[in-house]
Amino acid sequence: MHKEPKAPIIHKKTWGDYCLLGFQAERLAAEAQPGQFIMARPSDSLHPLLRRPISIHSVLDDSIEIYFQQTGIGTTLLGQKEKGDFLDIIGPLGKGFHLESSLQGKSVAIIGGGRGIAPLYFLAHRMRNLGAFPRIYYGGRTINDIPLRQKFEEEDFEILLSTDDGSFGFKGLVTALFQKSLQEFSPFRIFTCGPEAMMAKIAQIAHDKDISSEFSLEAIMGCGFGACWGCVRKLRKENEEEWSKICEEGPVFQGDQIIWEKEEL
Ligand SMILES: Cc1cc2nc3c(=O)[nH]c(=O)nc-3n(C[C@H](O)[C@H](O)[C@H](O)COP(=O)(O)OP(=O)(O)OC[C@H]3O[C@@H](n4cnc5c(N)ncnc54)[C@H](O)[C@@H]3O)c2cc1C
Ligand code: FES
Structure with missing residues (x-):
């Protein structure tokens, strides 16, 4: 775990209330594993006092990206940071997804709901490097809640998309899309991050089908x-x-x- 009080922000992209920030943090980038997170201080003042937990979205050389939804005061302040500003962070923290050599050559399902996609992009890359075949399921309420779809598509990941209102991809919950696809797909393991109700449903499917599963x-x-x-x-x-x-x-x-x-x- 490292404390980095002045990690320079090197790029920023926003889609509505979703935000992607890239910043330099050499020691964190060298150690980070998919599923780990950072604690980021939203502002230099005492309010809000507590740091906010945000997953490590990707690692490239000496930099890290985070992807978050602005849902309250802390994430809104983080979303107001601009290129050239600094982030005060601690990380990498926690224990991430298990990346075993036994996954080589296996198909795996990676399922993200809304902002829950955040740690799964890093995971998808590491799965690919390991020689596994990740299939991504990415769902949101509307087309506006799945802005990272292009990022996966441009990198040739197999990706299935859903929106609750049918504004893009399969119409319905990502859990229904996943369940339907099991008629032609048998993943060796399932990796999931998203709202609690979504993960509970995936856990039930995994249990019924006897597929091992991991949840963030x-x-x-x-x-x-x-x-x-x-x-x-x-x-x-x-x-x-x-x-x-x-x-x-x-x-x-x-x-x-x-x-x-x-x-x-
Ligand atoms: C390990 C981990 C990784 C996460 N990764 C991401 C990510 O990559 N992208 C993303 O958009 N969100 C992520 N979250 C959720 C994110 O931390 C919360 O949305 C955020 O803390 C809310 O803070 P806020 O000040 O904006 O909202 P407020 O509602 O104003 O927060 C008030 C307080 O509640 C806490 N809090 C509220 N909701 C949550 C929550 N769901 N989880 C944790 N703390 C909460 C805040 O830390 C704060 O102390 C992650 C949470 C955890 C635990
Ligand atoms: S957040 Fe303090 S013990 Fe887990």
């Missing part, structure tokens, strides 16, 4: 590195349920470890 969970985080207990959630460990720190033990977990919110009701 979100939690409200105070520190991002195990010090505050702000991010705890009950997880299944060797048939016991245990409070676990999402920032330190995750944010990526195996499907069978996760107790979905619905299950707790």
Whole structure:
């Protein structure tokens, strides 16, 4: 873990309330793994006080990209940063997706909902480098929620798109698109990031089809590195349920470890 108080922003792109920021951070870029995240300070003032967790979207040489949706004060302030400004960050943090050599030659499904696509672009690249065959499923509410589709297409990734309102691609939820595709596709493993309800549905499909799966969970985080207990959630460990720190033990977990919110009701 490194603290980088002055990482220079080298490029920025926006699509509505979605924002892509690239910044230089040599030591972080050298160590980052897909599924890991940074804690970014939204402003130089004391408000808001807490850093915000944002996934590592891509790594290129000595720079990193993040992709986020402006949903509240912290992400809105981050979205107001411009090329030439500096980011105050800590990272890389957490444990990412498992990249094993056994995935070589295997087809894998990578499923992202809305801003949940953020860590999956980096994962797709590493899967390809490993010799696996990633198929990307990318869904959003409308065409405006899937702006990264071109980025995947330009790099020749196999990508299936969905929008809830049918404004682009398959009309319906990305979970329905994925389920439908299983008639002709048998992934060896599923990797997912997105809204909790979407991931819970994917977990159910993975369980029913006996496919191993990994999920990147979100939690409200105070520190991002195990010090505050702000991010705890009950997880299944060797048939016991245990409070676990999402920032330190995750944010990526195996499907069978996760107790979905619905299950707790
Ligand atoms: C490991 C991890 C990786 C993430 N990666 C991304 C990403 O790549 N792109 C992206 O758009 N979003 C990502 N998020 C979600 C992002 O952190 C929240 O949207 C953001 O913190 C909201 O802060 P805010 O100030 O804009 O909103 P507010 O609602 O004003 O935030 C208020 C407080 O709640 C916390 N908070 C609110 N919602 C969340 C949430 N869903 N997750 C965590 N903390 C929250 C904030 O840290 C803050 O302390 C990630 C979350 C986690 C845990
Ligand atoms: S965010 Fe502080 S312990 Fe996880």
